[in-house]
Amino acid sequence: MKKIFIFVIAALFVQNAVAQKLDRSQRPKPGPAPVIKFENPVIYKLPNGITVLVVHTHRLPKVSASYKIDVGPIAQGSKAGVIGLLSGMLSEGTTTKTKVQFDEAVDQMGAEVSLSSDGGQVSALTRYFNDAFLLMAEALRNPSFPQASFEKLKSQSLTNLKSNERSATAISERVVHALSFGVSHPFGEFETEQSINSITLNDVKAAYKKYVTPSRGYLTFVGDIEPEDAIALANKAFGNWKGTPLNSPVLSKVNNPIKVEVDVVNVPSAVQSEITVTNLIELPMSSPDFHAVLLANQILGGGADSRLFRNLREKHGFTYGAYSQVGSGRWQSTFTASASVRNEKVDSAVVQFLKEINLIRTEKVSPELLQGAKNLYNGSFALGLENPARVAGFASNILMNNLPKDFYRTYLQKLNAVSADDVLRVSKKYFGYDNARVVIVGKTDEFLPGLIKSGFQIKHFDRFAVPAK
Template identity: 80%
Template sequence: MKKIFIFAVSVLFTQAAMAQKLDRSQKPKPGPAPAITFADPVIYKLSNGITVLVVENHKLPKVSASYSIDAGPITEGSKAGVIGLLGGMLNEGTVTKTKAQFDEAVDQMGAEVALTSGGGQVSALTRYFSNAFLLMADALRNPAFPEGSFDKLKSQSLTNLKSTERSTTAISGRVVNAISFGLKHPFGEFETAQSIQTITLEDIKVAYKKYVTPSRGYLTFVGDIKPEAAKALALKAFGDWRGSVLTFPVLDKVSNPAKTEVDVVDVPNAVQSELTVTNLIELPMSSPDYHAVLLANQILGGGADAKLFRNLREKHGFTYGAYSRTGSGRGQSTFSATASVRNEKVDSAVVEFLKEITIMRNERVSPEILQNAKNLYNGSFALGLENPARSAGFASNILINKLPKDFYRTYLQKLNAVTAADILRVSKKYFNHDNSRVVIVGQANQFLPGLKKTGFIIKEYDSYATPIVSK
């Protein structure tokens, strides 16, 4: 009993001493960036063009696989919506199994199987995985395309479009890209009731033959499976598959406006407006600016601790949240800053958005703000490595984007080497102010009078991105 008492007293003294040394008025200093360690997948190349990636992980008796087709941007034109309907039709049964029979076979194994126009995915316990995988492959290679299912999915698409025709969120989702890229660009086009109605079952079959193919295909296995077994299964399911040869589309470059303009879509019943400040950028993952842009965006609008959120929500109360994002990839993408704003505060919100972007372009961020952004990426990147599928994703990204083999192993090293000067430089390069688009979808009579006083060029569009010519 005496020993227990002495131990308890010593613990209390130790805790008291630690409390005296701990200064809670000072934030603890960040630790070093976590070391990046992950296993490379085993990679095979099938003769028909499919790249197979295998990540072994035997902690659980489960395997997942996904097949993705790197077709790139697809221009649908007057048949906009055909690719979406194709994805739905691939889940409607095969030439040997009706949809009900196929779904029952999947359910009996407790598996998950889903198909899209860009590939498919499957997950099952190890003992059932081979059979589940062959079901996924069968659905991908031998779809039945029943007429009744086509009519059902087409009707559902039309109903969905009808239900969102007055939604500011849905309208903004299509017009922002349509105005930025143009209606004939694959990133700017969108489905309409008219385009859906013109699609036939034959259009679905033509799109299938053209885009669902082993060409530019990536097949990834993750989980309780040996590489040799995965390769054998891939050959059994896809080894004799042949199809059209895909080439990655080369698109014409689109320009930003010569001068910042405000593009307005009037939705008379809108309670609030969808506000987007956007400009086109080119940011391949191989760019030396890539990591600096990630951090710059995080500082500007990456979350609740970022500049836009603190300004538009915390300081002014214009919105529940304001955020920004930057795209990246092999072609043009966008930088955009967005918020849902009360109609009567839109003009003020536009001013504050552009103000924060201007500050990023003209002033160096503080060491503390920069370090906080780095800490967030350090933690989230390391946490993501707990998912074994991440290393397979890393490997396919390296292949698709032609990145250095050590891109992800040196990821945090490059991120933590970014300086405040780098943040300022890339903000000037990628976050436009003088040649941006400000797209507003909402009740125009609530904010147009105020916007006209700002001196911006103002253009009006309908809810399908067609310019409205003033009489």
């Protein structure tokens, strides 16, 4: 008992001595970025072109696999909605099993199987995985396309369109993309009642034949499976699969507005208005600006501690949350800043959005803000490495985006090298202010007078991005 008492006193003494040395008025200095260490997946190519990636781990008696077809953006034209219907039809049974039989086979193994137009996913305990994987492969390679299922899914699509007719959120999502890219662009087109009604089962079958293929395919295994076993299983399921060769699509460049453009859509029933400030960008992951743009976006609108959130919610109370997002990749993408705002505060909110975007383009961010953004990425990136599937995703990303082999190993090194000058430079380049498009979907009677009074030139559109009189 006496020894325990002496130990406790000694521990308290040490604790007090340490506490006395701490200056709690000073923010602790950040430590070095975590060292990135992970093993590369085993990579193998099937004769038909499918790239197989295997990340072997014995942590759990479970295996997951995903098949991803790098098909890229698909222009559906007058048949917009056919790709969505194709995704649904792949889960409606195979040439040897009805939907009920297929679902029962999956359930009996306690597995999870999902299909879509660009591939499939499967997860199961190790002892059931081979059988579950072969079910996923069967669904991809031998769908039955029953007419009754097609009619059911088509009816559901029409019902969904009907239910979103008065949704300001759904209308905004559709119109923002349509106005930004154009309705004939793969990123700007959208489903309508007319396009859905025009789709036949033969259209779905034709889309399947064209896009569901081993060409540009990436098959990833993660979990309790030896690489040689995974490769053997991949050969068994997909080795003799033949299909249409795919090429990466080439899309025409779309331009931003010449000057700030305010586009409004009237939804008289809307309680709140959806505001989106957006512009098109080109930011491949291989760009030297990539990491700086991520940090700039985080500071501007990446979360509850960002400038947009603090301004529009905390300071002015216009909204429950205001955020920004920035896209990247091989094709044009968007920078967007958005919020759901009370109708009567729309004009003031638009002014504050543009003010914050202009501020990050014209004034250097503080060292504290920049370091805070870096700390967030350092922690989340390192934590993500605990998930083996993340590592497998790194490998396929490198292959699909033609990135340097050390892209993810040097990720945090490059992120932490970003300076306040870099943030200022990329903000000017990627966050539109003079040529931004402001799309507002809501009850125009309550916000239009304020917008006009603020000096904005207004363009009116209907719910399908057609200019309104």
